[in-house]
Amino acid sequence: MNLYEELWKQLPIPGFVVNPLDNVIGLNVFAEQFLGVSQKLVVEQKIWTFLRCDNLISQGFERARSNNLTILINDVSAHGRNTSPSVCSVYISPLSSEEQNLLLLLIPIEGLGYQSNKMLPTTSAQSVIGMGEMLAHEIKNPLAGIIGAAQLLSISLTTEDQEMTDLIVQESKRIVSLLEQVEQFGDVTPPKFVNVNIHDVLDQSLKTAEFGFAGNIKMVKEYDPSLPSLSGDKNQLIQVFLNLLKNSCEAIDKNGEIRIRTFYNRSLGPIKLGQDGQRLPLHIEIIDNGTGLPDSIAKHIFEPFISSKNNSKGLGLALVSKILNQHAAHIVVTSKPGETMFRISFPISS
Numbered sequence: 143m144n145l146y147e148e149l150w151k152q153l154p155i156p157g158f159v160v161n162p163l164d165n166v167i168g169l170n171v172f173a174e175q176f177l178g179v180s181q182k183l184v185v186e187q188k189i190w191t192f193l194r195c196d197n198l199i200s201q202g203f204e205r206a207r208s209n210n211l212t213i214l215i216n217d218v219s220a221h222g223r224n225t226s227p228s229v230c231s232v233y234i235s236p237l238s239s240e241e242q243n244l245l246l247l248l249i250p251i252e253g254l255g256y257q258s259n260k261m262l263p264t265t266s267a268q269s270v271i272g273m274g275e276m277l278a279h280e281i282k283n284p285l286a287g288i289i290g291a292a293q294l295l296s297i298s299l300t301t302e303d304q305e306m307t308d309l310i311v312q313e314s315k316r317i318v319s320l321l322e323q324v325e326q327f328g329d330v331t332p333p334k335f336v337n338v339n340i341h342d343v344l345d346q347s348l349k350t351a352e353f354g355f356a357g358n359i360k361m362v363k364e365y366d367p368s369l370p371s372l373s374g375d376k377n378q379l380i381q382v383f384l385n386l387l388k389n390s391c392e393a394i395d396k397n398g399e400i401r402i403r404t405f406y407n408r409s410l411g412p413i414k415l416g417q418d419g420q421r422l423p424l425h426i427e428i429i430d431n432g433t434g435l436p437d438s439i440a441k442h443i444f445e446p447f448i449s450s451k452n453n454s455k456g457l458g459l460a461l462v463s464k465i466l467n468q469h470a471a472h473i474v475v476t477s478k479p480g481e482t483m484f485r486i487s488f489p490i491s492s
């Protein structure tokens with residue numbers, strides 16, 4: 143392989159070369175990944191068969207050809223036939239060859255159609271969390287008194303009236319357990335960071351899920367064995383995946399399936415930048431083929447107390463979001479009926 147071929151191969155953003163008929167005559171590895179198809183299928187075919195995008199790119203091709211100019215277009219939505227849309231900066235440049243070919247580079251900036259935990263206004267969420275924690279603490283004490291008093295009272299009551307005190311005790315205990323969950327949610331203990339193999343975390347979460355709520359649900363593991371370790375709190379990360387798996391289980395029927403995918407993204411473009419600008423190249427996706435997010439709450443799912451379920455508190459994803467924030471990780475979701483994908487992106491431990 144000569145130097146230029148090597149450079150082309152290593153270029154960490156999707157790159158294409160197209161001829162004057164818009165047929166692809168070359169593409170690099172990241173372009174294959176971006177389109178979600180192999181090079182063999184794409185070469186010598188019209189680029190538009192595989193690349194879904196605003197017609198800004200085809201207009202850009204025309205301008206670049208007629209004026210022999212390099213063109214940069216910002217904020218163009220593009221994706222492959224089965225890949226998620228990304229907003230890209232697009233670079234189109236005539237190649238100085240007799241064939242009048244064009245170089246097309248797509249520099250993804252941000253996923254489109256993603257709902258992310260960055261939408262969560264941290265300060266208001268923190269204040270809800272703080273208030274919840276305080277209330278939980280303060281309400282539990284008088285509740286203990288109410289339970290004790292009802293139990294004492296029940297001794298001197300007829301069996302019929304005891305039903306009432308039993309109800310008081312039972313319902314008060316239910317409130318205590320709810321408050322305990324709120325307290326756990328409000329627990330601000332910082333994560334205890336150690337080097338973690340994410341596949342161990344996932345396997346342990348899957349095992350717990352199988353014994354608990356997941357029963358016989360089909361789980362498909364697609365692990366990238368070359369994944370490096372990350373720095374995290376194992377127990378808190380298990381909590382994250384249990385919450386995501388539980389939500390998926392609740393969204394699918396008995397024929398449903400959950401895929402757990404891990405991969406390492408070496409490209410510069412599609413990588414999300416974390417809180418202090420570090421790269422987040424290690425990805426875990428939990429994908430289910432269930433109902434999809436209900437439209438009415440889709441934009442708010444990472445906020446506390448948002449739920450479409452009877453008897454649920456709507457705390458699962460808020461907790462997930464909080465733990466991931468503390469890990470400098472990022473979570474996004476894309477959803478349509480039949481496919482919901484939560485993707486978590488982590489920095490790697492250095």
Ligand SMILES: Nc1ncnc2c1ncn2[C@@H]1O[C@H](COP(=O)(O)OP(=O)(O)OP(=O)(O)O)[C@@H](O)[C@H]1O
Pocket residue numbers: 385389390393430432433434435436439443448449450451454455456457458459460482
């Ligand atoms: N995989 C999924 N598929 C479809 N909808 C989902 C999925 N995950 C989350 N949701 C939606 O997001 C809402 C919020 O989820 P979250 O886990 O925060 O709360 P919950 O599951 O309703 O309650 P809790 O987790 O406290 O028991 C859910 O009620 C559901 O409507």
Ligand SMILES: [Mg+2]
Pocket residue numbers: 385388389457458459
């Ligand atoms: Mg949940």
